[in-house]
Amino acid sequence: MIETGSLEIAGETFTTVQVALPKTNLLVITNDIGYIMCAALDVDVLNEKLADRHVIAGRASGVRTIDQLLHAPLEKVTEAAREKFGWETGMIGEEALKRLI
Template sequence: MIHTEPIWIEDQAFTFVHVELPKTNLLVIYNDFGYIMCGALDVDLLNDKLADRNIVAGRAVGVRNRDELLYAPLQKVTNYAVEKFGWYEGIIGKHALLALTK
């Protein structure tokens, strides 16, 4: 099953996507500029093979729902997210998303 819903973080609009898969879940929160995601995200692939796309993304591990994703530290972020929006490993998901709106 796939569930999507709009969410608001300090008056900024984002979309939450929850995909129920066998034995795991896929969680994503995004806007037009970038996204954070559960541990299924391959940041190395984005940095190495897709670097020319300038993808803004970060991965949090061990999260099981929207709130955990919002408040977990990002374990890995893309190089472009660092350059463009000042993300860093350990930034809280909510803070990373809010940086996309400035």
């Protein structure tokens, strides 16, 4: 099952996506600039194989809900997110997203 929704952070609307997969969930919070996601996706691929795309993304692990993703520390961020928006490992998801506004 795929669920989409919206979430307001500091006056900006973000889209939420939840995909129920066998034995796990894919979770994403995104806007037109970048996104945070659960550990079901691989930041290393974005940094290494897709580096020329300059993807703004961060990953948190151990989260099972959009709310947990929003409040979890990011364990990995793309180089583009670090360079363009100052995202750092350990930054809380909501704080990272506020920098996209």
